[in-house]
Amino acid sequence: MTHHFSEDELTLYYYGEGRRRHDIERHLESCAACAATHREIAGTLAMIAAPEVPERGDQYGLEVWQRIRHKLPEPEPSAWSTLTSLFRPGRLAIAAAAAIVVLAAFTAGRVWPRLPAAGTPQPVTTTAAGSMTAGSDSRQRILLTSVADHLDQSERVLTDIMNAPRGDISAEQRWANDLLDASRLYRQDAVDAGERSVAAILDDLERSLIEIVNSPSKISAADLEQIRRRIDAASLLFKVRVMSDELRKREDAPDRSTPRSSTSTRVTS
Amino acid sequence: MDATEAAAVLARARQGDSDAFRALVEQHSRSVFRLAFRMTGNEQDAEDVVQESFLRAYRQLGRFESRANFGTWLYRIVSNCSVDLMRSKQARHDQVRGDSLDEGAMELPAADVPGPERMAQSAEIDRRVQHALQELSPLERAAFTLRHYEGRSIDEISATLGLGTSAAKHSVFRAVKKLRIALAPLRSQES
Numbered sequence: 494m495t496h497h498f499s500e501d502e503l504t505l506y507y508y509g510e511g512r513r514r515h516d517i518e519r520h521l522e523s524c525a526a527c528a529a530t531h532r533e534i535a536g537t538l539a540m541i542a543a544p545e546v547p548e549r550g551d552q553y554g555l556e557v558w559q560r561i562r563h564k565l566p567e568p569e570p571s572a573w574s575t576l577t578s579l580f581r582p583g584r585l586a587i588a589a590a591a592a593i594v595v596l597a598a599f600t601a602g603r604v605w606p607r608l609p610a611a612g613t614p615q616p617v618t619t620t621a622a623g624s625m626t627a628g629s630d631s632r633q634r635i636l637l638t639s640v641a642d643h644l645d646q647s648e649r650v651l652t653d654i655m656n657a658p659r660g661d662i663s664a665e666q667r668w669a670n671d672l673l674d675a676s677r678l679y680r681q682d683a684v685d686a687g688e689r690s691v692a693a694i695l696d697d698l699e700r701s702l703i704e705i706v707n708s709p710s711k712i713s714a715a716d717l718e719q720i721r722r723r724i725d726a727a728s729l730l731f732k733v734r735v736m737s738d739e740l741r742k743r744e745d746a747p748d749r750s751t752p753r754s755s756t757s758t759r760v761t762s
Numbered sequence: 763m764d765a766t767e768a769a770a771v772l773a774r775a776r777q778g779d780s781d782a783f784r785a786l787v788e789q790h791s792r793s794v795f796r797l798a799f800r801m802t803g804n805e806q807d808a809e810d811v812v813q814e815s816f817l818r819a820y821r822q823l824g825r826f827e828s829r830a831n832f833g834t835w836l837y838r839i840v841s842n843c844s845v846d847l848m849r850s851k852q853a854r855h856d857q858v859r860g861d862s863l864d865e866g867a868m869e870l871p872a873a874d875v876p877g878p879e880r881m882a883q884s885a886e887i888d889r890r891v892q893h894a895l896q897e898l899s900p901l902e903r904a905a906f907t908l909r910h911y912e913g914r915s916i917d918e919i920s921a922t923l924g925l926g927t928s929a930a931k932h933s934v935f936r937a938v939k940k941l942r943i944a945l946a947p948l949r950s951q952e953s
Contacts, residue, residue: 500935500938500939501931501935504934504935504938505916505931508909508910510915510916533942533949534938534942536949537938537941537942537945537946537949538910538938538941540887540891540945540948540949541891541895541910541941541945542888542891543800543911544799544800544803544888544892544911546795546796546799546800547799547805549791549792549795553791553792553795554787554788554789554790554791554792555788556791557787557788557791557812557813557816558784558787558788558791560813561787561813561816561817561820562780562784564813564817565780565783565817565820566817566820566821707780
């Protein structure tokens with residue numbers, strides 16, 4: 494009894510695959526039915542020529558890069574890169590600076606008495622909760638000062654970018670890069686302190702700083718214009734200025750109300 | 763870019779160096795576009811696949827093993843992005859289509875079968891081939907593209923699309939069956 498081969502086997506044979514190629518070859522010479530099926534398969538597949546792919550020029554890779562570079566997400570870090578990134582010199586310096594700020598805030602909170610404002614009832618903190626509140630206020634005050642300074646510096650970088658001529662922006666990029674790590678730390682501090690509006694502006698600022706840092710140093714007019722449009726669209730310069738002013742006022746305010754208004758102080762006579 | 767330089771660029775890209783990743787994008791964009799176009803059959807879709815593939819690659823660079831070949835790894839990402847895009851388009855168009863063979867659905871209206879003169883025109887053949895390819899499910903189309911246009915073996919198709927060997931093989935078989943049915947009018951006109 495003659496064994497015929499299935500369409501699937503003949504398809505694999507057409508593509509040069511399958512384990513029984515010699516058997517099939519011999520069979521096709523003697524079996525008209527299988528040979529006809531094979532001819533039909535081959536004839537159909539021969540009609541399907543590779544489509545002509547539209548031409549893409551030498552600059553295509555660069556065009557793709559321009560399209561995606563603003564959308565690049567945070568890569569999923571490998572364990573090794575996470576470990577090594579912690580010990581980069583720049584990161585160490587930033588971490589050391591942040592540690593000093595935290596230490597200063599902690600010390601200030603423990604040592605400095607809370608200064609009463611003239612003409613206002615004097616809150617006397619006699620409980621443990623009261624001591625914590627005084628410390629928290631000092632830390633908050635240092636955070637406000639630091640963030641206001643940071644916003645002022647960032648404003649200067651953004652202003653430079655808004656007014657920079659087309660060409661080399663490497664100086665602005667280095668400056669933006671220095672501010673970037675600090676910006677992340679302050680944003681996190683602001684989140685922890687419940688300063689949501691500050692955190693939101695720092696978040697916007699961080700995006701613009703990243704964009705500036707990741708742009709080519711020798712920037713084209715079009716790319717520079719794109720960065721400026723984003724800064725404009727987010728009203729970033731305006732927001733940064735207003736927030737910086739607001740933080741300065743809060744620094745100077747004798748009895749400021751903070752987003753965490755659940756401070757418990759007792760007034761004693 | 764020689765092998766040593768390529769390895770160095772790749773290593774820097776894996777550490778988050780965007781300039782290095784840019785070099786990889788510039789190096790591979792055209793081949794990525796070619797595969798994406800063959801997979802999707804549409805220029806705009808291919809461009810979308812190119813972008814999404816590189817973004818996905820960037821996100822997953824940490825998972826890439828340096829011993830592996832970046833081009834092969836990227837090829838896999840492009841293939842799967844293409845399948846994802848075709849699936850989402852299919853879902854959007856609410857085209858309910860199982861993987862099972864539905865011969866009725868493959869038949870073109872009788873009035874649409876062109877006469878012998880038009881059959882001789884290769885443009886008309888191409889049009890009908892493209893139509894037939896569009897009728898395949900995303901997985902069938904991807905498997906067929908890899909086998910027929912890209913010359914990949916069943917084992918390679920299986921690895922690229924993350925399928926078992928049997929599933930990869932049957933995706934190709936189903937595609938070929940559907941194409942034979944769809945293109946039968948052309949064959950009968952020819953003979």
